[in-house]
Amino acid sequence: MPEITPSWAEFVAAWPLFREAVLCAVTAGGVLGMLGVHVVLRRTVFVSAVLSQVAGLGVASAIFAGMLFDMHTEPMIGAVSFCLIATGSLALRPERVRLSREAMLAAIWVAAGGAALILGDKIAAEAHDIQSILFGSAVLVRPVDWMLVSGVGTVCVIAQILLGRGWLFSGFDHDVARVHGLPVKLLDISLWLCVAGMVSVATRALGALPVFAFTVLPAMAALMLVPGMVGVVPVAGLLGLLAGGLGYLLAWFESWPVGASQTLVAAAFALMAVPIRLLRAA
Amino acid sequence: MSEPILRCTNLSVGWNRKAILPAISFELRPGEFWAVIGRNGCGKSTWFKTILGMIPPVEGEVHCAPDVRMGYVPQRSAFDEIYPMTGRQVVALGADRGWSFLMPHTAEKRAAIQHAIDQVGAAPFADRPFRSLSEGQKQRVLLARLVTARAQVAFLDEPTAAMDAVAEEEALTQVDRIRKELGTAVVIVSHNLDVARHHADHVVYLDRNQVAAGTAEEIFALPSFRKRYAASLDDERGGWKEEPTNA
Numbered sequence: 001m002p003e004i005t006p007s008w009a010e011f012v013a014a015w016p017l018f019r020e021a022v023l024c025a026v027t028a029g030g031v032l033g034m035l036g037v038h039v040v041l042r043r044t045v046f047v048s049a050v051l052s053q054v055a056g057l058g059v060a061s062a063i064f065a066g067m068l069f070d071m072h073t074e075p076m077i078g079a080v081s082f083c084l085i086a087t088g089s090l091a092l093r094p095e096r097v098r099l100s101r102e103a104m105l106a107a108i109w110v111a112a113g114g115a116a117l118i119l120g121d122k123i124a125a126e127a128h129d130i131q132s133i134l135f136g137s138a139v140l141v142r143p144v145d146w147m148l149v150s151g152v153g154t155v156c157v158i159a160q161i162l163l164g165r166g167w168l169f170s171g172f173d174h175d176v177a178r179v180h181g182l183p184v185k186l187l188d189i190s191l192w193l194c195v196a197g198m199v200s201v202a203t204r205a206l207g208a209l210p211v212f213a214f215t216v217l218p219a220m221a222a223l224m225l226v227p228g229m230v231g232v233v234p235v236a237g238l239l240g241l242l243a244g245g246l247g248y249l250l251a252w253f254e255s256w257p258v259g260a261s262q263t264l265v266a267a268a269f270a271l272m273a274v275p276i277r278l279l280r281a282a
Numbered sequence: 283m284s285e286p287i288l289r290c291t292n293l294s295v296g297w298n299r300k301a302i303l304p305a306i307s308f309e310l311r312p313g314e315f316w317a318v319i320g321r322n323g324c325g326k327s328t329w330f331k332t333i334l335g336m337i338p339p340v341e342g343e344v345h346c347a348p349d350v351r352m353g354y355v356p357q358r359s360a361f362d363e364i365y366p367m368t369g370r371q372v373v374a375l376g377a378d379r380g381w382s383f384l385m386p387h388t389a390e391k392r393a394a395i396q397h398a399i400d401q402v403g404a405a406p407f408a409d410r411p412f413r414s415l416s417e418g419q420k421q422r423v424l425l426a427r428l429v430t431a432r433a434q435v436a437f438l439d440e441p442t443a444a445m446d447a448v449a450e451e452e453a454l455t456q457v458d459r460i461r462k463e464l465g466t467a468v469v470i471v472s473h474n475l476d477v478a479r480h481h482a483d484h485v486v487y488l489d490r491n492q493v494a495a496g497t498a499e500e501i502f503a504l505p506s507f508r509k510r511y512a513a514s515l516d517d518e519r520g521g522w523k524e525e526p527t528n529a
Contacts (some may be wrong), residue, residue, distance in 0.1 A: 141451055166383040169375050172365045179381045180352040180431065181335050228368050228411070 006253045018248070020146040025244030025262060026164055027146075028202035029214045031153040034160050035195050037233050041202065046105045046202045047090065049216035050112070051083050055203035055211075057112040058082030060119040067123055076204050081228020082112075083200040087192050126219050128208035145205035150200045164233065167191050210247070210266075212257040214240045217266035224273035227280070239269050284311050287350050287467060288333070288435055292342035295325060295332040301340045302328060306493040308486070310435065315461055316469040317478040318493030319501075320488030326471045327357065329488060330439055333469075348433075352378070353433025353466070355441050363413035368457045369423040373399055398429035401463075402456055405441060419447035423457050429464070436460070436471040442477075450474070454481055467512045473510065478502075 011018075039048050062078030086108060094104040120154070160167075170177040170184040175182050195215070202211045222236035248260025285459070288308035294305040320326050331337045333344050334354055344411065352483045353376075376398070377391045388397075399408045404422040407415055412423060421441055428436050429492060433496045438457065443452040457480055461468050478485045478498045485501040492506050501507055 041362075043362075043364065085493075162384055165378065168365075168385065172362060172367060172372075173356070173375065175334075175336060175356050176354050176375070176427075177330075177378075179352050179437075180378060182378065182383065183381070203366055207511055223366060226368070229366050231373050232366065 011249075011252055012170045017140070018252075020143055021141040021258070022145045022245060022248050024141045024149050024202075024205045025210070025248050025258075026080065026241050027149050027153045027209065027241075027244070028198070028206055029262070029266075030217070031198055032202060032211065032214035033157045033218035033222075033243075034237040035156060035191075035198060035227075036215040036217075036240070037097045037173060037222065037236045038167050038191055039195060039215055045216045046102065046109070047192075047200060048195060049212045050105050050109045051086055051113040051199040051243050052203050052208040052211040052215070053078040053083045053116070054086040054107050054190035056208040057119070058200070059204055060123070062114045064123050072218025074201045076145075076201065079200040080197070084197045086112075087196040090192065091274055109214060127152040141205045145201070148201040149198075152197045156198050159190060160233065163187060163190055168229065177251050203256040206262075207259040210244075210262040213263040213266045214243060217263075217270045218243060221266075221269040221273040224277035237244045240266070243269060284313075285347065286311050286412045287347040289345045290333065290342065291334065291341055294341040294345060295329050295337070297328070297337075298339040299340055303488055303490070305342055306486070306495060307315060307342075308484075308495045310467050310469065312434065312467055313461060313465045314467045314484060315458070315482045316484045316486060317482035317498075318469060318471045318486045318488065319469045319473070319475065319478055322473075326488055327439055330437055330469075332469060334437060339485060351432055351434045352357070353428040353431045353436040355428065355436070355438040357443070361412075363408075365412075367412045368409050369404060369412050369415060369419070369426075369464070370395065370399065372412050372423050372432055373404070373408070374424045375516050376427035393450070394428050395426075397425040401429055402426045402460075416449075417444040418452060421445070421453045422456065425453070428466070429460060431523075433466055434465070435467045435469070438468065440471050442472065442474070457481075
């Protein structure tokens with residue numbers, strides 16, 4: 001965090017400096033919160049953890065490749081490429097080698113995290129970037145990152161509006177959706193492309209930890225807070241958006257790492273939803 | 283006799299190009315009630331899924347009349363109850379077919395959903411969470427979904443497996459009513475021989491060594507069937523016991 005007195009007046013004064021970072025967090029939180037409902041309902045939360053970790057490795061690999069070959073490499077391309085490869089690997093059938101999907105995901109997650117840390121060690125000058133990528137301690141976000149997050153986010157929101165009912169049907173009752181002639185494979189691919197795309201651009205801008213948190217915790221909170229299915233997606237989006245914005249403010253006033261603060265706010269939403277859910281059930 | 287809406291010719295089902303059941307040919311016509319019986323693990327669900335196009339046949343073919351609307355009620359375990367859907371939302375899924383999910387539900391569709399809910403008597407619990415409903419209530423919701431789907435052929439995979447005798451009879455009466463009112467052809471997998479006896483016009487018997495289709499009397503007279511279901515049949519009365527035993 002910058003060495004300045006954390007106050008509202010100064011936050012407002014410094015707004016042009018932090019604008020992209022806050023807008024980026026709010027947009028990523030909102031969009032990932034919405035997509036996260038499908039991720040949580042399909043019991044695939046570790047897929048998003050793996051994608052965000054792999055995106056981090058992609059960024060680190062791009063930086064390392066740039067150093068190695070003495071050329072400029074765009075970290076975003078590394079994040080997107082690695083995420084797409086990881087998404088493609090989900091189509092493999094690990095049971096053919098007597099492994100469960102969870103075991104395969106865990107192996108990718110651990111390997112990606114370890115590799116990113118080793119690369120971080122190799123590129124000491126960029127070590128701060130690697131730390132930012134993995135744990136989300138980035139304070140400032142480049143305008144190009146904000147543009148990418150908002151562009152991919154817009155596509156994801158449009159996809160949610162158009163395909164949301166299809167995603168829900170194919171997730172809840174895959175076989176009947178097939179019998180009814182829904183394009184279930186296309187629906188599944190489109191959902192995972194949206195998740196992979198949003199995770200890659202958001203990880204580059206915000207870091208793997210808050211991106212994973214935005215994908216899982218607001219959706220969990222919304223599923224506990226909202227009775228029925230109608231309203232879960234918008235409420236999850238709203239909570240994700242709030243976690244992004246309030247997390248940034250918390251980091252500013254408490255001089256905490258940004259990604260960790262955003263993660264804590266999202267976790268607080270999920271924790272607060274538990275007693276509300278229990279009270280309603282009683 | 284009306285034209286068949288579904289025709290299976292020399293259909294052989296299985297996995298990895300290996301048949302698990304002998305081949306069978308049959309034709310299904312509007313309004314017919316078919317019961318599929320066989321022991322656990324004999325391949326009933328694989329047979330069903332092959333006809334529904336989810337698994338490719340090992341041999342033979344399944345031919346549907348053009349634009350025929352299929353409906354399917356999978357086994358109870360197929361639903362992921364983590365989804366916080368209400369009964370009404372589950373019924374509403376029946377209205378989606380092909381790419382129709384791209385458009386919002388019209389007032390006409392919403393009225394059809396309500397009509398289906400009323401038709402099967404699911405109105406009192408339609409707005410409760412699906413996962414909180416009893417097995418009998420869930421079954422009514424799924425039948426309402428079939429009605430909403432305006433299915434011309436309905437495949438029901440052990441729909442009454444978790445029900446007590448009263449709920450089971452109620453559910454089967456509902457299925458029969460839908461069949462008569464809408465002319466839906468019904469194909470139902472059941473372990474209960476009473477379904478074949480009281481409700482079905484045709485019975486398909488699936489066994490590792492024999493697959494046969496016919497009336498209940500014809501199937502129940504098969505030596506292999508009598509051997510398999512000896513405990514459920516009452517030879518002295520030339521038929522079956524009044525209190526059926528689930529196989």
